[in-house]
Amino acid sequence: MSVGGRRPTRAVLCAIWAALAVLAALIVALALSVRATPPSAPAGAPVASSDSTSGPRSSLAPSAGSSSRDELSSAADDLPLRGVTVCLDPGHGSIPDLDLTPKYPGATDVMQYVEPGGAQGALTGTPEYEVTLDVALRLRDLLEGLGADVVMTRTTDDVVLSSEQRAEVANECGADLFIRLHCDGDDDDPSRSGFSTLVPADTEWTHDIQARSLEVARVMHPMIVSELGCADGGIVERSDLAGFNFCDVPSVLFEMGFLSNPEEEARLCDESYRQALAQAIADATAACLTA
Numbered sequence: 064m065s066v067g068g069r070r071p072t073r074a075v076l077c078a079i080w081a082a083l084a085v086l087a088a089l090i091v092a093l094a095l096s097v098r099a100t101p102p103s104a105p106a107g108a109p110v111a112s113s114d115s116t117s118g119p120r121s122s123l124a125p126s127a128g129s130s131s132r133d134e135l136s137s138a139a140d141d142l143p144l145r146g147v148t149v150c151l152d153p154g155h156g157s158i159p160d161l162d163l164t165p166k167y168p169g170a171t172d173v174m175q176y177v178e179p180g181g182a183q184g185a186l187t188g189t190p191e192y193e194v195t196l197d198v199a200l201r202l203r204d205l206l207e208g209l210g211a212d213v214v215m216t217r218t219t220d221d222v223v224l225s226s227e228q229r230a231e232v233a234n235e236c237g238a239d240l241f242i243r244l245h246c247d248g249d250d251d252d253p254s255r256s257g258f259s260t261l262v263p264a265d266t267e268w269t270h271d272i273q274a275r276s277l278e279v280a281r282v283m284h285p286m287i288v289s290e291l292g293c294a295d296g297g298i299v300e301r302s303d304l305a306g307f308n309f310c311d312v313p314s315v316l317f318e319m320g321f322l323s324n325p326e327e328e329a330r331l332c333d334e335s336y337r338q339a340l341a342q343a344i345a346d347a348t349a350a351c352l353t354a
């Protein structure tokens with residue numbers, strides 16, 4: 064019984080060993096299959112994930128891009144002078160200065176007063192420097208509203224600036240356009256009237272800016288005169304103005320009307336006409352610098 068008992072035990076042991084061997088083989092096979100699966104799964108997953116993520120992104124991207132472009136293009140429409148620098152020079156100031164300063168670079172004998180004082184209203188005595196600053200401040204606001212960077216040579220009346228110093232302000236900011244504002248005066252002929260635009264004549268000091276300044280004037284001047292419905296004083300070339308001769312950027316000077324003419328004086332003292340002047344110049348500037 065004992066032997067008989069041993070025989071079944073051996074058989075059972077053999078069966079167990081066999082079963083263990085099979086189990087070990089299964090475990091090895093399973094381990095191999097598990098090992099084989101992970102590398103393929105992570106390798107595939109990111110690609111699929113990347114594809115599925117980039118799919119929607121790439122399909123959205125053009126939409127988002129075109130939306131941004133639309134916004135930019137819309138902003139460009141609203142701000143036609145974005146990226147443009149305009150230097151505004153309200154002529155004269157409240158402090159006369161009869162020191163002499165050269166009319167052109169290197170001049171020692173062709174001189175002019177630093178601040179000769181401007182014209183005065185025939186009836187009201189309104190000084191030119193007050194009209195030019197008021198129109199310039201209105202013009203600054205309008206140009207900034209169109210997106211321009213505006214640099215002012217002065218924002219108060221009580222400053223002394225030579226024409227050379229005013230031109231230097233325009234040069235230093237690299238203005239796309241230097242706009243100088245003045246009013247005319249002719250004490251001998253109170254009937255003289257009209258809006259005129261002065262530009263540099265072609266001289267050795269202004270040769271680099273003369274053509275562009277004249278081109279700008281030919282666009283702006285007729286637009287302004289037409290919009291204001293005022294008398295046309297024309298475009299005048301000048302070689303004797305230090306503000307042009309020291310200037311390295313395109314420049315125009317607007318004589319906005321005659322303070323010596325009672326009718327034009329009344330208009331130049333009227334706030335709504337000053338605003339109309341600023342608006343006409345701003346419109347012409349936009350037309351000129353965005354063309």
Ligand SMILES: [Zn+2]
Pocket residue numbers: 154155181182191245246
């Ligand atoms: Zn003046």
